[in-house]
Amino acid sequence: MIVNKGRNKKEKKIFAPKAMVFAKSQDVDCHTALILIRQIRKKPDSILTLPTGVTPIGLYQKLTEAFEQGLDFKRLKIFNLDEYWPIRKDNSSSYASYMLNNLIKKTNLKKENWQIPNGEAGDPYQEAERYDFLLKNTQPVDIAVVGIGPEKTCHIGFNEKGSTLDSRTRYVFLSGETRRANAVFFNNPEEVPKGAITQGIANILEAEKILLMAKGEVKAWGVKRALKGLINSDAPASFLRCHQNVIFILDKKAAVFL
Ligand code: GLP
Secondary structure: OEEEOOOOEEEOOOOOOEEEEEOOHHHHHHHHHHHHHHHHHHOOOOEEEEOOOOOOHHHHHHHHHHHHOOOOOOOOEEEEOEEEEOOOOOOOOOHHHHHHHHOHHHOOOOHHHEEOOOOOOOOHHHHHHHHHHHHHOOOOOOEEEEOOOOOOOOOEOOEOOOOOOOOOOEEEEOOHHHHHHHHHHOOOHHHOOOEEEEOOHHHHHOOOEEEEEEOOHHHHHHHHHHHHOOOOOOOHHHHHHHOOOEEEEEEOOOOOOO
């Protein structure tokens, strides 16, 4: 199959991700947590890429419970998918605060083993380069967990429409649609930053295994577009079909169009 890589067209193997559909959205958390817990048990110094947003909150609760029951996070390494720019780390809407409050402070994860793009960096382009370098030098990521943007955004991380298969960590401008969708996390929609630093599609695809979590009808169009539509930059999540080890973990509302 030919995948549209932006200007160049390149032969690329296409795969069919496994889709697991659960009746209840809590089962999406439980199943994703189970895969991560098994991975951490098997390899305590695993490297994970992790997302933020409403969808994975239950996943972090399950991981916290696993820690309380004895799972050791001391050697685990975490890379976050993305962060707004500019944003202060102590802004309660930053992804840095989200991760601290939902996972880092609740487990024995070492702060020095946790990486997230710096929303306070003076130059977002340089910061993206630094983060990309760090990721490249800590490879391979064992499991990358991603969410998917709502409605027709079909983004992963902050890889908006137009993102290419070979895109790497970079500074991006957020679309109006994404800023509106993410306004729920801010006191005032005007406060949503206009940009972000995100791992690129190529970074995500470098992980050994990828789990996409999606819940609710608001994700149904994007899930179908990603799994069944054309593989191109109009729907960045569709590029996940260029990886041979991807599982879509869905509740039945997100799977309604499959
Ligand atoms: C944001 C994040 C994505 C996330 C998506 C869905 O745009 N940058 O990484 O997957 O939102 O978030 P939610 O789970 O809140 O729907």
